[in-house]
Amino acid sequence: MTALLPEGFRDTLPPFADAAAAVEARVLAAAASHGYERTDPPLAEFADGLGSRLKDGGLRNAVRFVDPVSQRTMAIRPDLTAQIARIAATRMAHHPRPVRLSYAGSVLKLRGDALNPSREMRQLGCELIGLDSIAAAREVVTVAVDALEAAGATGITIDFTLPDLVDTLAPVLPVADVDALRERLDAKDAGGVAALAPAYLPLIAAAGPFPQALERLQAFDTTGILASRIAGLADIVDALGDRVQLTLDPTERHGFEYQTWLGFSLFVAGATREVGRGGTYRVMREDGAEEMATGFTLYADGLGGSASHERRRLFLPYATPAAEGARMRAAGWVTVAALEPGDTPEAQLCTHILDAGVARPLGA
Template sequence: MPNWLLPEYIQDMLPEEAWRVERMRAQFLELMRGHGYQLVAPPLLEYAESLLLDDSRDVDLRTFKLVDQLSGRTLALRADITPQVARIDAHLLNRQGVARLCYAGSVLHTQPVGLTRTRELLQIGAELYGHSGLESDLEIQRLMLQALALLGVDNVHLDLGHVGVFRALVNHAGLDRELENELFAALQGKDTAALQALVQPLDAALRDALLALPSLYGECAEVLARARRQLPDYPEVRAALDALQTAAADLQPLVSRVGIDLADLRGYHYHSGMVFAAYHAGSHDAIALGGRYDELGKSFGRVRAATGFSMDLRQLYSLLPRQTACLGICAPLLDDAALSDKIAQLRAAGEAVVVDLLGDKALRTELQCDRELVLRDGVWQVAAL
């Protein structure tokens, strides 16, 4: 096999994509800085137990593992940065009040999450710790939508869900963990046949509520109205539906449409409250994900209220219209003080000036220049190529 081939679903970023993605990263981080979020940069590699969360089989399956030759312990390449940020909040910063943190870095997956996705994502995101109210959920959700708009992604559709609804149903029924996991898998896969078989032994009220969840998807007002009729009036269910209604009304002006999906249990063992996902017509998969995960800090010995979001810059780049390349100015290779001064002035003004080392006009197009420096009347001037 040729040694220049890359593994499946691993790609290089060539100049056009690499430059634009880097500009997007800088735009995102500046937005975060303006909202008071502080940048952290966790390592790509950690001990496996720090990255593989309790009950998170999906994270385990996505994670590359290897043996550390220094300690003999199992190491893991991160598949998600959020657990690392939770570790930093819990043990390194150890703040008592609200902490706002953001990040941008590569993550690796053993399998692509979509048919057209890479296994090396450039994950950006923000996390808010120390506040359990709806206000922090809304701050994070607004910030995610503002970031998408800033990066040039428009016509976004937002789906809201709440894992507290399903959790309330199974907790009130006192179901064992095995059946709970089977119900979770059937709901997450929208497998109504499996769901119907699993709920047969349950009492009628719980059976009807669980069977209703897959159909509680669509336009916000209509779905919430049906949910209030079809689901038990448990306090936890009522509080979850009220929170979804408030969030939908608040976020509606920022997106093309807000929908509700009460069977979206993505990250059920990870999240603890409201979850959300942004979609775009140009992608089969969600383009941004987030939610509340108040229990995650337990893995690090310190439970903290937490909510956050993440997205993949490489996926977002694929949704944007192509831009005309920013071309530079070609300069001859000469030992000329006036030429050097002119080049320095142009670069200080933000221009890209490329010295033509070969001086071969046939190869000049490879320099990505549309202008050149020419000497006219003893003065170096910029002229069109």
């Protein structure tokens, strides 16, 4: 039997595959309208090169194999952003900054995780390479929201975080064990935070709906060391108006360990987990220096459900002249030709039938 697929892999059948492709095209079109041009890196690369740019466990979760041509180990990408960073740092190194790139491609993981058992995912996104300013973040967040709206998503929520918050505060609010404090803040463990560095305790309460959380963060920041970040957050959010729901969780670092000053998670109505995330980060250049970047990535699987797909199919009765079919297709119809006398519009899931040169609705 060949019907069984491995856990975490699946077939997408009609009409869902067309709907998913349409959603993806709309996301990329929204990105393109902001000047983000598509790049398409290969599915597989040399493992050492790819691994050097991967965050979050590197190649541990990647399919690897020996290349019979080079005798070197290759890996199937478990994530696309590392490849976009490579392209920006190598083949587009001499392109003036910022460079705006978009991408859409499949990624493969050896194992799924508890939240998402999928092992093949369609990853889409935008990277703005060369800047991590407030203006850069404002643009990237706007593109993400435009893309989600273009995908038909509703109830968009963005949850912001400040991934390097503890490092920023440590000079003015000394703490003996920074790593332990980060962990306790990640765990939202007020008792643990109080025991390690009570001055940080108000940060746990500075999470929730955006305006209130930002106010609490501002009240907490008596030294003013967070002033530029607080102003930046307010500025980014200002660009969004009332298009999205906003929350702030300034100490949230899970999955943002490699972001610099800003991180955000994207949620939409109807999806059971986040549909994407983004933030500011560093790209390693080939000369060993680093440059700043800002971007977001979406997992298309979370978006598919929000697409509605109307299926209008015009049945061409047996022996309909080819030119008649061509005429109806040119007028925008999807035609389904009977290739045998016994074929029926019902069997071919048609909504209309060509009758004396006119598309007549079926079952009407």
